[in-house]
Amino acid sequence: MDREAHICRRGFLVGSTAVAFSLAVPGFAFARVVKAEGALKKERPQKACVLWYSQTGHTERYGKLIAKCWEKQGLTVKTGNIKQADRSALAGYDLIAIGTPVHYFDVPQNVQDWLAGMPSIKGAGVVAYASFGGNGDGQHNAAVSILEALANRGGIPLGMDTFGNMSAYPPTWSMGNEARTLKFRDKPDQATYARVRALAANVLGRYGRGQGIAGQSEPSFVGLFKGSISRGVAKVTIGKHEIDEKLCIRCGTCVSRCPVGAINLAIPRVDTKRCILCFGCLNNCPTGAHDMTTFGKKIYSFAELLKRHKITIQEPDGID
Numbered sequence: 497m498d499r500e501a502h503i504c505r506r507g508f509l510v511g512s513t514a515v516a517f518s519l520a521v522p523g524f525a526f527a528r529v530v531k532a533e534g535a536l537k538k539e540r541p542q543k544a545c546v547l548w549y550s551q552t553g554h555t556e557r558y559g560k561l562i563a564k565c566w567e568k569q570g571l572t573v574k575t576g577n578i579k580q581a582d583r584s585a586l587a588g589y590d591l592i593a594i595g596t597p598v599h600y601f602d603v604p605q606n607v608q609d610w611l612a613g614m615p616s617i618k619g620a621g622v623v624a625y626a627s628f629g630g631n632g633d634g635q636h637n638a639a640v641s642i643l644e645a646l647a648n649r650g651g652i653p654l655g656m657d658t659f660g661n662m663s664a665y666p667p668t669w670s671m672g673n674e675a676r677t678l679k680f681r682d683k684p685d686q687a688t689y690a691r692v693r694a695l696a697a698n699v700l701g702r703y704g705r706g707q708g709i710a711g712q713s714e715p716s717f718v719g720l721f722k723g724s725i726s727r728g729v730a731k732v733t734i735g736k737h738e739i740d741e742k743l744c745i746r747c748g749t750c751v752s753r754c755p756v757g758a759i760n761l762a763i764p765r766v767d768t769k770r771c772i773l774c775f776g777c778l779n780n781c782p783t784g785a786h787d788m789t790t791f792g793k794k795i796y797s798f799a800e801l802l803k804r805h806k807i808t809i810q811e812p813d814g815i816d
Contacts, residue, residue: 527715530644532653532708537619541590541703544573547581548595549607551753551776552664552798553809554684555595555627558692561812562593562623565696578610579755586617591703592651593623594642597664600730601634601722603641605772606755611645618650621703624711625656625695629663630680633718640713652708655699659688662809666775666788667733670795674805681807689812727773735789737771739764743785750777750786 546563550556556577563573571591578594586592596607603611603626624642628635635658643656661684663677702708721729739750744764751759753776758767766777766786778786779798788795802809 528640528644528713530640530647530653530711532710533647534650534652535619536590536621536652536703536706538590539704539706541571541621541700543589544571544591544593545581545586545589546573546575546593546595547578548576549578549597549604549610549755550595550627551597551774552779554659554661554664555597555625557684557809557812558625558627558659559593559595561689561692562625562696565693566591566700569700578607583610583614586620587615589617589620591621591623591654591699592617592646593625593655593699594646595625595627596638596642598626598628598632598635598638599772599774600724600726601638601716601718602726603638604755604774605723607642608645611642614645614649616650617646620651621654621699622646622651623655623695623699624653625692626658628658628660629665630660630676632658632660634716634722635660637713637716637719640711643711653711654702654708655695656709656711657691657695659684659692661688662807664775664779664798666778666795666797666801667730667790669801670790670793672793674801677801678805681805682810685810686813689810692812730773731768731771733790734768734773735792736787737766737768738787739766740785740787743783745783745785747782749780749782753777753780 544566546559548555548559560575563575566573596603622643624639624646626635626639639656639658643653647653662680669677741764746761748761751761755774755776756770756772758770759777778788778795
């Protein structure tokens with residue numbers, strides 16, 4: 497998935513196709529190209545920051561592995577969820593990696609908003625990665641969007657990749673399509689983690705050579721329905737989104753996981769208009785207090801899916 501900074505024949509053909517299609521179909525976006533411009537602030541990185549938005553742990557695993565790889569090379573690395581991160585401190589890092597899952601064929605809205613509020617990170621090397629469930633759709637363009645946001649703040653693109661895992665989208669299995677999700681029950685596997693390590697190593701190599709990359713989005717039909725459009729359609733299918741007071745223990749897990757502050761445990765109530773339907777509350781509630789339905793069927797969590805099928809998510813080897 498990493499691409500060296502040059503224009504290739506395939507890129508020209510893809511770009512030409514996108515232009516032609518954009519003229520034929522209103523709303524189809526032109527291909528976006530993110531280029532490495534400017535110079536890195538240092539010859540060798542010393543301080544790095546790896547941040548992620550993660551609801552069921554996949555994106556966090558990849559981020560922690562990138563951080564571990566860099567620490568082994570002598571870097572001081574700060575890690576964490578973007579919700580708790582101090583954006584004002586980002587200017588002090590030589591190398592920054594941002595990761596996110598793909599929601600509704602796009603970068604989640606809360607991550608887009610967070611990136612838009614970043615300060616200048618001029619001269620910092622930047623890395624983007626996206627996690628996706630099953631076969632995925634839109635993951636490449638989501639990673640490009642993250643890279644673009646970081647480059648727009650003065651970052652120098654050094655790496656980009658996408659990593660697949662089990663889907664954590666509850667309506668899929670709750671509607672009886674468990675097989676679609678369980679087909680990827682062995683993901684992520686050690687081969688996935690090997691690719692994460694390769695990304696981390698390649699980034700350090702490029703930093704040392706002062707060699708950036710170029711990222712280019714790809715034409716996609718689903719791109720016409722990404723983000724709020726797809727999420728709006730999904731919301732129509734949700735019949736109930738409530739908190740069962742008999743089961744709720746007021747632990748606050750759902751509040752901390754909600755990226756848009758849509759949950760009030762004092763009532764308790766979910767602001768369904770503000771909700772971006774990430775299912776973080778449902779997937780992480782320890783007591784199953786979040787009561788949701790889709791097409792009249794009860795939605796059950798990712799944790800419950802793992803329990804029912806005795807699945808343990810693989811962790812990367814040799815990180816201790």
